[in-house]
Amino acid sequence: MATLSFNPTRIRTPSFKYYNHIPTTSRSPSTILPCTNIPSIYNRNPSKLRRFRPYSVSESSVSIQKEEGVLDDVEGGGEEEDDPTAELSYLDPETDVESISEWELDFCSRPILDVRGKKVWELLVCDNSLSLQYTKYFPNNVINSITLKDAIVNISQELGVPLPEKIRFFRSQMQTIITKACKELGITSIPSKRCLSLLLWLEERYETVYMRHPGFQKGSKPLLALDNPFPMELPENLFGERWAFVQLPYSAIREEVSSLETNFVFGAGLDLDLLGIEIDDKTLIPGLAVASSRAKPLAAWMNGLEVCSIEADTARACLILSVGISTRYVYATYKKSPVTTSEAEAWEAAKKACGGLHFLAIQEDLDSEDCVGFWLLLDLPPPPV
Incomplete structure (x- = not known):
């Protein structure tokens, strides 16, 4: 299972040279995303989602680039040990x-x-x-x-x-x-x-x-812990019409991220080099595709929310969208059953296998090859301080 390895060569320290597809219902927009049934992701026809491929845990893998620590680079080099009280x-x-x-x-x-x-x-x-x-x-x-x-x-x-x-x-x-x-x-x-x-x-x-640091207090809890509030109801302007668990090979992920600027697509990417992650182009990254006839306005609204992550909450049988600092929305619900629970658990397992990497794509139709909004997301644990 993959774990993230922060690339230490990107950090300066004072001593180193300086310091599906859920069918739409006939109800009002406020009830479209919540669904009554989810077809198995393992049996979904790839041609129906085209570039978004049906998920399979066994196909998803990530190799993490294990950079040598900076301290290892200077070990035996005669340089003085960095001062933890120094400022940068x-x-x-x-x-x-x-x-x-x-x-x-x-x-x-x-x-x-x-x-x-x-x-x-x-x-x-x-x-x-x-x-x-x-x-x-x-x-x-x-x-x-x-x-x-x-x-x-x-x-x-x-x-x-x-x-x-x-x-x-x-x-x-x-x-x-x-x-x-x-x-x-x-x-x-x-x-x-x-x-x-x-x-x-x-x-x-x-x-x-x-x-x-000489004043370090072991076991000291963070003074300002991060919030994780109970999820709220999704605002009506953020509802889509259909959604599906999907996956994309990493090569396609890079294309989508690059298109954010060249094609003026809404969304945000991540600096994977900073993470020290090496991902094969064929590696499948899990994601969520949302389709809407008003895809562009939906993507524009989402673009102003600082989208952070998506979580499949199997206990509540819903998807949780995290935005901003501490805002969490019930993004979609589904009828709880052994099949749907297994699918949601498999999707979460795929994220974990990819070190928390996943994505959100907004399209005019789930069969479309183009996105009008694309966000590359990462589940990160809260900082230790």
């Missing part, structure tokens, strides 16, 4: 600074105590390609929007980059502070769990920095 201010010299228009930001306490016995806070900022990386520690008595606003300006000035157009963040508890600081600087703040680079960087820093 890095900009890739080959990067066009004008291209960095979006930042990912976390401003939260760490499992580290200062000399006063109080938890240290840290500002962590990067862009999605990790071309920009910045860290700074703060005492807990200066945590406010003014401190954050000044820090954002300082990053821009210190690294010589323009203020970003957008800043994404994933902690709902910090929304007021982050939103206020961004608003005063004319920056759009976006609550979103699609802070993939930031989340993986936090996981990496927990092991390589925080655990080695």
Whole structure:
């Protein structure tokens, strides 16, 4: 079974050279997605879904590129061990600074105590390609929007980059502070769990920095845990008309992601190089296809939601759509039976086998070869801090 392996060569540390197809019903749009029956995915005719192929667990596999750790690269090289108390201010010299228009930001306490016995806070900022990386520690008595606003300006000035157009963040508890600081600087703040680079960087820093810090508190629970609320009813404008569990070979996934820009398709991709994942072009990636006669308006609405992931909830016999930071919707329901439960479990198993990788496709018809919306998604565990 595949597990994600973060690509350490993308991270800078202070010591390394610097720091189906469910048939539609005749009811109103508010009841179209929920269904009464699901045909077996194992028997679905591939020609009916064309490029989306019926799912089979045995066909799905992912090999993970096991990068050697950065510490291994310098072992025996005579360089001093990195200082976990050091701060980082890095900009890739080959990067066009004008291209960095979006930042990912976390401003939260760490499992580290200062000399006063109080938890240290840290500002962590990067862009999605990790071309920009910045860290700074703060005492807990200066945590406010003014401190954050000044820090954002300082990053821009210190690294010589323009203020970003957008800043994404994933902690709902910090929304007021982050939103206020961004608003005063004319920056759009976006609550979103699609802070993939930031989340993986936090996981990496927990092991390589925080655990080695002299003030580290083992067993300390996160001060601002991520929310996982009960799913709500789906807004009417987000309903489709038909849906199906599907799969695409990875080669087709790459084509769909590239078409987001070339064909002006709604949606979002992921930086798989950042994950250190190597996927064979024939590897099948599980997904969900949604068809609607109003596919373009539906995709446009979805595009503004920061789509995070889709989960098959077998206990409730439904699909859960996660968007933004903590919003969860009942995206579709189905009649619970051994067959439908088995299908949903198989789809979840496929995601797990692919390290959590899956997708959402919106089409005008399930038989169509074109998508008007495509989102590559990833289930990630919550960060350890």
